[in-house]
Amino acid sequence: MTTLRIEPICESAVAPYGWMLGKPLPIAADAVAFTSPGSDFWHEHVFHAGDGGQHEILWVKYRSTDATVAKLEVHHLTQQAVVPVIGSIVQVVAASDAAGEPDLATLRAFAIDPGQGICMRPGTWHATRSAGGEATCLMLTRQSTTLDLVRHLNHGAASQESRLTDITPFQLQR
Numbered sequence: 001m002t003t004l005r006i007e008p009i010c011e012s013a014v015a016p017y018g019w020m021l022g023k024p025l026p027i028a029a030d031a032v033a034f035t036s037p038g039s040d041f042w043h044e045h046v047f048h049a050g051d052g053g054q055h056e057i058l059w060v061k062y063r064s065t066d067a068t069v070a071k072l073e074v075h076h077l078t079q080q081a082v083v084p085v086i087g088s089i090v091q092v093v094a095a096s097d098a099a100g101e102p103d104l105a106t107l108r109a110f111a112i113d114p115g116q117g118i119c120m121r122p123g124t125w126h127a128t129r130s131a132g133g134e135a136t137c138l139m140l141t142r143q144s145t146t147l148d149l150v151r152h153l154n155h156g157a158a159s160q161e162s163r164l165t166d167i168t169p170f171q172l173q174r
Contacts, residue, residue, distance in 0.1 A: 001068070003173040006090050009110040009118065016106065017093040017124045019045050021083060021117030045119055049142040050077035056143040062089055062130040070169040072102050072125040075162050078142035082128065083117030087135030090172060091118050094125040102167060109172055125165075129172065 007013065014020040025040050026033050033042035049055050060082070069092055082091060091110050097103040102125040111131060112118060119140070120126055128137075145161040152159035 002168075002170045004069075004092070004107055004109050004170050005173050006109045006111050009091075009112050009116055013108065014093075014110065014118055016095060017108070018079065018118060018120040021045060021081060021119055022115050045081075047081060047119065047140055048079050050079075050122065053078055053142040053144065056141055056146055058139040058141060058146060060137045060139045062087075062128050062135045062137065063133075065130050065132060067129075067172040068169050069127050069129075069167075069172060071164055071166055072127050073162060073164050074100075074102070074125045075120075075122055075141070075145050077122055077161050078145050079119050079121060079140075080126075080142075080145075081117055081119035081138075081140040082112070083138045083140075084112055084114045085136050085138055086114065087133055088113045088131035089135045089137065090129045090131055092127040092129070092172070093118075093120060096123045096125065102165065104167060107170070 009020055011020045011023060021044055025035060025042050072094060089112050091112055093108055094102045094104060095106040148159050148161040151157040
């Protein structure tokens with residue numbers, strides 16, 4: 001079985017799949033940011049739920065620490081952001097090839113700790129694992145994508161906005 005090394009998340013490594021969240025306070029004079037002794041805030045990312053899409057915040061608890069990944073998921077219409085709040089995760093990502101299938105040559109796995117996150121582009125294949133124990137994450141996604149996926153997972157209905165596919169299994173390696 002092939003292995004995929006888990007690497008620290010960084011802005012340049014995530015760029016082909018989306019955007020790293022949790023970057024430091026920008027220091028450029030024209031940055032959309034505010035800093036004071038009491039608090040800081042700054043622009044991080046403008047989330048796009050896709051044409052006609054409604055934003056939704058979900059709580060997600062990841063418990064699987066299985067180092068073997070044999071299935072990936074993709075969302076066709078929306079970006080999807082995952083931010084660990086309690087515990088750390090490993091986010092596996094892959095680009096889509098010309099036919100819309102996962103391009104396994106582009107597989108990456110990122111360690112993401114609380115205070116960091118990832119926002120994936122539509123068409124980015126992904127899988128998530130807990131880095132150890134239960135990890136609670138805030139997820140920003142499209143409401144209709146969630147409903148579509150829940151109907152598929154709970155009732156076997158055909159999914160229109162997402163897809164799950166089996167892949168040749170690989171092993172995550174720290």
